[in-house]
Amino acid sequence: MRFPVASSAPVPARRGAPRDANGLAAHVWPEGAHRDAQGRLVVGGVDATTLAERFGTPLYVVDERVARRRAARTRAAFESAAASIGTSATVYYAGKAFLSTAIARWMRDEGLAIDVCTGGELAVALAAGVEPARIGFHGNNKSVREIDRAVEAGVGTIILDSEIEVGRVADAAARAGRVQRVRLRVNSGVHASTHEFLATAHEDQKFGVALGDAVRVGRAIRSHDSLEFLGLHCHIGSQIFDAAGFAESAERLLAAHAELAAVAPVPELNLGGGFGIAYTEADDPRPIEVIAEGIAAAVAEACGRHAVPVPRLAFEPGRSIIGPAGITLYTVGTVKPVPIEGGWRHYVSVDGGMSDNLRTALYGADYTVRLAARTSDERPSLVRVAGKHCESGDIVVDEDWLPHDVGPGDLLAVAATGAYCWSLASNYNHVPRPPVVAVADGRARVIVRGETEADLLARDAGLDDHDDDADGVTA
Structure with missing residues (x-):
């Protein structure tokens, strides 16, 4: 089909016409494509x-090979960066990016833990044979049923997203006769995007507790014998290209971390994920090794300022691995x-x-x-x-x-x-x-x-009705 030929083609704001419309930018397409x-x-x-x-x-x-290599590279980057500041790191694959039993096994095989945020994602991870202790369970509105299931399954960590969840998880653990390890999700007030981050005093979103409430809620967690408080968690955004936003967030979190650590050890700090990828030739994310080193250096500096031992680190990349x-x-x-x-x-x-x-x-x-x-x-x-x-x-x-x-x-x-x-x-x-x-x-x-269309129709319960009053109700 031939199209009209205009005297001048408009150039879109984000990118101009390429020299070769057949080209495959190496940093955009799967490695080896x-x-x-x-x-x-x-x-x-x-x-x-x-x-x-x-x-x-x-x-x-x-x-599959690209996904596995990116998973292994990410784990190695954060483990190396953590070791350079005298600590260790755990990398969780963020299942919300894309989770199936095959993907879960790939991540497990490459040494990653799995982050889930619903009962359905938990079911997939367990069905894939992921060790429950290697699973972290997120979510801002976990049902009591989901919490009970996670505790009974032996999920390694539950991320508490609100004060209400403190009591719910503590009760579930007590009923199960377990001590459940938990983190507390905190809004650091840092919003990171592709090329910049904005630090604000307040956070207007559904996730986590306010930074000013972190110490108080942390103390509440410690008041329950059925809970083991691991530390604070934060997620600052998505499609982030460098370490600057993470550094600012770590500084804020470590102030609360230090206050809690003055009473009892706080062994871990989870800085979340959100590492960006190239969707177009114009996108230029820093290598994951550079980002990991930048975050580790910022954590070490902040720990020095707050006079606390460097905690274990945890991260939750998803898009940057599978995207x-x-x-x-x-x-x-x-x-x-x-x-x-x-x-x-x-x-x-x-x-x-x-x-x-x-x-x-x-x-x-x-x-x-x-x-x-x-x-x-x-x-x-x-x-x-x-x-x-x-x-x-x-x-x-x-x-x-x-x-x-x-x-x-x-x-x-x-x-x-x-x-x-x-x-x-x-x-x-x-x-x-x-x-x-x-x-x-x-x-x-x-x-x-x-x-298939047959699959869609199979869920349509109307096909089971053979007359207008099949359920005993007439119009």
């Missing part, structure tokens, strides 16, 4: 055309050139959308898209990759460039979709959720089965 002699995108030794033909589209693809390991494949259905000031934007509609990647609609997230089954020498054209849903905000890639001859039937790949895409997926418009395929060493296998 390349094009073969036919121009096909190859991930984990398997080309995109083969994946689409075998499993269909939309399709989530995760490079770059994943891509999503789509098939183009229609292409629609739309005139805009200075030229044209081509709306490229695919067979998925906000049901398999909600982040663009929810957060205004930015992504990179490329042709996956071929290359083209055509000039780059500005595109917006749209989904098939009945929403004007159903956008997968807001702005990027594809060769001018992109058309129906083309296979597209969107990079860095390993985190928060499958996790946030839905059945909006009764669209079945896609499968997840793991690739490694030239082989592909399904690790999460895709849904």
Whole structure:
């Protein structure tokens, strides 16, 4: 299909036209991703055309080797940085980014603990064979049933998110005849984002307790014989590219930590996660080793100022491990050139959308898209990759460039979709959720089965009704 050729193409604010609309930026795509002699995108030794033909589209693809290497590298970075200041570190994989039994086993095998935040995530981790003592349980509104289950399972740590949870977890542990290890989540008042952080006096959010209440609630935790207080926890944001925000947060937390440590030991400090990744060529996160070293140095300095021993450290990365390991494949259905000031934007509609990647609609997230089954020498054209849903905000890639001859039937790949895409997926418009395929060493296998329309109908209890008063109630 040929599109209108404008006299001048508008340049989007975030990125200009690339020299080569077929290029694969190494820091955006999974490590080792390349094009073969036919121009096909190859991930984990398997080309995109083969994946689409075998499993269909939309399709989530995760490079197992990349995920494992990133997990091992992250663990090594924080363990080394902690050792340099005379302590140790535990790295929890944040399951909310993407959790399945296969992913949980990969993380376990690479020496990571697992962070969960619901009963469902806990069930997945346990089903995967993760040792309960290596699980941390988050959540701002854990039900009594979830708390009981976590305690009975022997979960290593429960993160208390409110004063109410202190009593609930203490009661559950007492009934189970256990001493439950806990951390207290605190709002440090530091908000970190991609390139900057903002330190404020107050925190208006649903998570944790106010910094000014941390000592008092910590003392309340210690008043229960069924609880063991490990220390404070904080999470300052997401998609963070350096250590500055963590350093500020550590300084604030350690002031409260020192006050609690004056009465009894506080063995641990958990600084959360939120480490960023490159979604586009313009993104430039610092290497995880640099971030880890920066955080460790800041913790050591703050401990010196507050005259407290350096505690054990804990971290909870998710996106930075699994995000770059994943891509999503789509098939183009229609292409629609739309005139805009200075030229044209081509709306490229695919067979998925906000049901398999909600982040663009929810957060205004930015992504990179490329042709996956071929290359083209055509000039780059500005595109917006749209989904098939009945929403004007159903956008997968807001702005990027594809060769001018992109058309129906083309296979597209969107990079860095390993985190928060499958996790946030839905059945909006009764669209079945896609499968997840793991690739490694030239082989592909399904690790999460895709849904069918029959699966959706199987949950529709209305199909069980054979007359209007099947339940004894008439209109």
